[in-house]
Amino acid sequence: MNCPDLFNETEAWQAGFQQVAGVDEVGRGPLAGPVTAAAVILNPKAIPDGLNDSKKLSAKRRESLFEQIQATSIVSYAHISESVIDDINILNASLLAMRTAVAGLSTAADFLLIDGNRAPAHLPMPYRTIIKGDAKSLSIAAASIIAKTVRDRLMSDLAASFPGYGWEKNAGYPSAEHKSALLRLGVTPHHRVSFKPIHNILYSKNK
16 A cells, blocks of 8 residues: 655755645535645654555544644644635635645745645745645645544534534534434534535525
8 A cells, every 4th residue: 555755745855945834625525514724844853653644544543643743743724614615615715724724834834735736826835736645745644634633523513512413423524314414403504505405405495
């Protein structure tokens, strides 16, 4: 199995960049909750073992690595709310989350490694986009772990206030339990009304 490495980071370091940040987002597909992005500048002398695409790790392993990344790296993350997603669409909200996370780093990044094929417009530093970057770059893998862990925690907290939708298990994604609860319990303030399944429910009730 291929694992992420420091190939892209090393190229940037050798080009003279010192603060290389990996950037990733999670939460484009859910029907509820924010979209979340993280930016991580790893310490080359203290990289936690086992970093990988967050989707390939168990929740317990992610939690452990989350603590290790926080302890050894420069970390920032940002949530963009459901209302903003509905206003500007999920792609633009994802890019805004990335931009906000990068801007929040306590030490400014001078080069970015960004998961995917799109980058926020007008970034103040050079960058490289990497498709499936969370499986190729250790910095992006670290960012994916931070973003998924903080978003999953947030959705678990919201689940306590809005029980029945299973957000503590499905993180707002359209699982069978979530879709069944929508029909039974209705739409909450944390649902994305611009997303078709939610829009259809609201529209059918307003007809």
